[in-house]
Amino acid sequence: MSLEKALRAMFDVMAKEAARNEEFRRGLEAALIQALPADRPPPAPRALRAKRAPAVFDPVEVARQGEEVLRGELGKLDLEQLRAIVSQYGMDPSKLVMKWKRADRVAEHIVELAMERARKGEAFLAG
Numbered sequence: 001m002s003l004e005k006a007l008r009a010m011f012d013v014m015a016k017e018a019a020r021n022e023e024f025r026r027g028l029e030a031a032l033i034q035a036l037p038a039d040r041p042p043p044a045p046r047a048l049r050a051k052r053a054p055a056v057f058d059p060v061e062v063a064r065q066g067e068e069v070l071r072g073e074l075g076k077l078d079l080e081q082l083r084a085i086v087s088q089y090g091m092d093p094s095k096l097v098m099k100w101k102r103a104d105r106v107a108e109h110i111v112e113l114a115m116e117r118a119r120k121g122e123a124f125l126a127g
Contacts, residue, residue: 059114
């Protein structure tokens with residue numbers, strides 16, 4: 001693997017983690033600001049945008065109660081509340097789900113991922 005490809009892969013992983021993990025993102029920003037020369041002002045902050053409301057519940061915890069329970073709880077939420085769950089629980093690494101306009105489509109995506117995550121490790125518990 002060339003150095004360029006290795007660096008691209010490393011930065012891609014870092015960017016994905018920064019998008020998923022707020023503490024990691026803040027750490028990266030702090031490190032980059034400290035690395036700037038003292039005579040150069042820090043970069044201008046991003047345009048202020050409204051912060052997304054926190055997720056109403058953890059979909060994986062609800063999924064452990066059963067798929068129908070999860071579907072019922074998701075059915076009570078509007079599109080923005082569903083997007084908050086997707087955002088807070090890192091359910092959109094491709095950045096496509098947040099663009100969807102239909103709540104039922106976003107809810108179905110949450111169900112698929114939450115059920116998958118809820119089942120993770122079950123093979124090791126059985127037996």
